[in-house]
Each structure stands twice: as structure tokens, then as C-alpha cells.
Amino acid sequence: MLITDDFLPVPVPETLSATYLVPTSATPETSPAAAVDALAGRLAGPVHDLARQMLDSPLMTVDTRPVSEFPRLPPELLTAFGATDEQLARLAAATHLVVVQATYRPGWPPAHEWAARTVAAAMAEVVGGDLVDVFGLQFLDPASALRSLPDADGRMRLVDWVLVPYSSDEDGLWFTTKGLRRFGLLELQAQGVPAHLTRAWGAVMTGAARRLLRAWVDGLTDEEVPAFVQLPVLTAVTGHDIAVAYGNSERHDATAPALLRLELDPATDPEADSFLSLRPPSEHDGPVDRYFAGVCEIVFASAKSDVRYARPGDAMARAIATARDGLPEIRNRFLTGALPEDAQLVVKYGLPTDDGPEFVWAGVTSWSSPERILGASASDAASDPSVRIGCPVVIDASDVVDWAVLDGGGVMEGGWTQAVLDSGEHQ
Known part of the structure; x- marks a missing residue:
């Protein structure tokens, strides 16, 4: 290997491993293979096939063990990485853990991670719970875990x-x-x-x-x-x-x-x-x-936001109230995968400025906690140079004033405040 000042040699580990846990209060009656089979049509074909192949090989193990046999997961770190009180309570009440482990060589695809997350998400659906990514010390609901897996072309976020x-x-x-x-x-x-x-x-x-x-x-x-x-x-x-x-x-x-x-x-x-x-x-x-x-x-040098609104009048206040009343239901549909296929959920929220809030949109990427939404900004903010299209944002649900479900043709559902703006009734 040629060593020059232009490159930095970084050591490569011999093998890589992934571990996911599924807390449960009863031994699952469905086998891992049957649980993965039930995901057919909901995953990209190559990922589904990869999970089945890993299950049939010595590179993956799936065991159900009493909680007492596994080291205690630190709740303070789980909380720091987004765990909700409900998820921590279910973990505390669990009597068993479904332990999914996989190993693979370094390279692409990262078969150990993709396959282990697939199997763990499938088992979490079986028991009606969540999975824990041990590497990231992060809870994932099954729908979010499945959405994180790559598409048919191997692309992932x-x-x-x-x-x-x-x-x-x-x-x-x-x-x-x-x-x-x-x-x-x-x-x-x-x-x-x-x-x-x-x-x-x-x-x-x-x-x-x-x-x-x-x-x-x-x-x-x-x-x-x-x-x-x-x-x-x-x-x-x-x-x-x-x-x-x-x-x-x-x-x-x-x-x-x-x-x-x-x-x-x-x-x-x-x-x-x-x-x-x-x-x-x-x-x-x-x-x-x-x-x-x-x-x-x-x-972040890009176009300025054009989504800036004055103080709301009566029509806008009614639109915001309508949108906020629908937040619990749309969150549930997002988490359970009940939104239309290929649709995207976006929310509008306010950024504080001296002249009143500047409202921007963000695509929802995770909503495990009712009070906090993780997303990617869908517009560039004039008031905050860090809010740019594609950048991550953490949104307090209390700041949300509207939401919409989008497909390739535009708004399928929601968007009440935009309708008021388009009608000119917001003054």
C-alpha cells in the first residue's frame, strides 16, 4: 500500500457484528422465518432475500432469553437517544428478550445490519412492541425500522x-x-x-x-x-x-x-x-x-425561505386548530404505516424571530415521542442559517401549526393553513 501525505491509512476490522433486542413478556409463538416471510411485499426484494439467507446461515442467531441473562440497558442513555417513558416502561416490564445477532465482513452491503434489523423489526411486530438497536442504544418502532432499510437500488438514508x-x-x-x-x-x-x-x-x-x-x-x-x-x-x-x-x-x-x-x-x-x-x-x-x-x-449557501406569514386572523386560527386536533391521529397513521404508499408526511412549525414566528415545513422522519418530531427541513429559513433543505430538525409538537400528506401530485390531505393563505382570508 502506497503511503503519502495526501491519504490517511485507517485500520479495517476483520468482522462486524450487529445486535438488536425485542423486549417481550411472553415467548413468541411465531418463528423468525415466518415473521420475515410476513414482510413480503413491504420490503425491497433484495433486503427481504438477504434476511432470509442470513437466517438460514450460521452468520445469524435469534434466541429468546430471560431478561436476567442480559446486561441491563442504561435507561438514562436510552432516554438521551430518544426513548419515551412508555418504551422504558415496556422494557422494565419485559420478562424476556428476543436477541437477534449477525456478523459479516466489512464491505458493502452491510448485510449484518440490514438483515438483523429486518428480523428484529419482524419479531417486534409479532409481539406488538419495539426493538432496541444495541449499537445506537436507541428504541425503534417496527414501522420506522422497516422504513430505514434500503430500497431496491440499495439506497438508504x-x-x-x-x-x-x-x-x-x-x-x-x-x-x-x-x-x-x-x-x-x-x-x-x-x-x-x-x-x-x-x-x-x-x-x-x-x-x-x-x-x-x-x-x-x-x-x-x-x-x-x-x-x-x-x-x-x-x-x-x-x-x-x-x-x-x-x-x-x-x-x-x-x-x-x-x-x-x-x-x-x-x-x-x-x-x-x-x-x-x-x-x-x-x-x-x-x-x-x-x-x-x-x-x-x-x-448552506442557498435560496431564502418564502414561507413567512403575518400574525394569524380568525380564519388562520381555525385552520391551525383543525390541524392540531388531527395531530394524534396522523401520528398514529405514520407510526403504523397506514399512510398511502409512497406518500410523505410533512409538518409546518414556527421559528421564533423578533417580528413574530417564521413558519417552515419539514418532512417527518421519526415521531416515536408524541412531544418531539424528528425531520428533514423542506424549506430554507430566512431567520436561521442552519435550517436548510435536507438538514435535520428537531421539532416540538407544540410548535406545529399544520401538517399535510403529500404524493407526487401535491397535497392529498391536510394543508389547512396553506388553503387559508391561498384564499386571502388570513388578514
């Missing part, structure tokens, strides 16, 4: 597999990824990020993860698993990388690339994780936080 948690320290915010190790790659980190860039930098980290994962997979195409894969020291991130990572593959943001330098930070503790750190290029001699702010300006 990286945000369904890689989280970007952050914490604060004396130098600013410390961001990491949690999910790249599913694919054998070291996790990313960035330190010294300004606090006002919280949402924007989370999207940049996700876009960088998408770019580096592609380079990683390209280095694993040989039949023999290499000892190292060379990743470019200077990585370019664009708005398109971010949009694709959030599932907006049709959007091609015409933003200039922003450069980030990759540096290996090996762990000194054998029990700790090593990281790939994102830093400014070597020639940058200014503050790190200023460079990171410049990166965000580059990748």
Missing part, C-alpha cells in the same frame, strides 16, 4: 443509521458520530464548534460521514479484506452530501465544497474508542471556531 450527539466543554461543543463503526469505519469527532452552530454543524458532520463512508466502501471492493483503507486527508463536503444523507437524493445543491482535514486520534485507553477528527486545513492559522462557521456558510 444515512441519518437512520448514524447519529450525531454533542456535548459542551470549555472550548465550545464537542460533536461525534455514533454509527459509522457499524460499517467498520472509525467514528468522527469535531471539537471547538460554536454553540450557535449546533444544528448546522450536526448536518455538516452527517454530510462528512456520507462522503467518507463512500470512500471507505470504495476501498473495500476486493475479495480479501485489506488491513487498511486510505482515506483522503482533505475531505470536501457539499450541500449535496448533506441532502443525500438525509434522503433528498433528487436535490443537487449548487454549493461550493468546504474542506476539512482528517486526522487520526487513537485512543490511549484500550477500552476507549479511537476517532477520526475533523479539523481546519493545515494552512488555516485562525481560530478553529471561525473556520467551522465558514464551513457552515459555504454548505
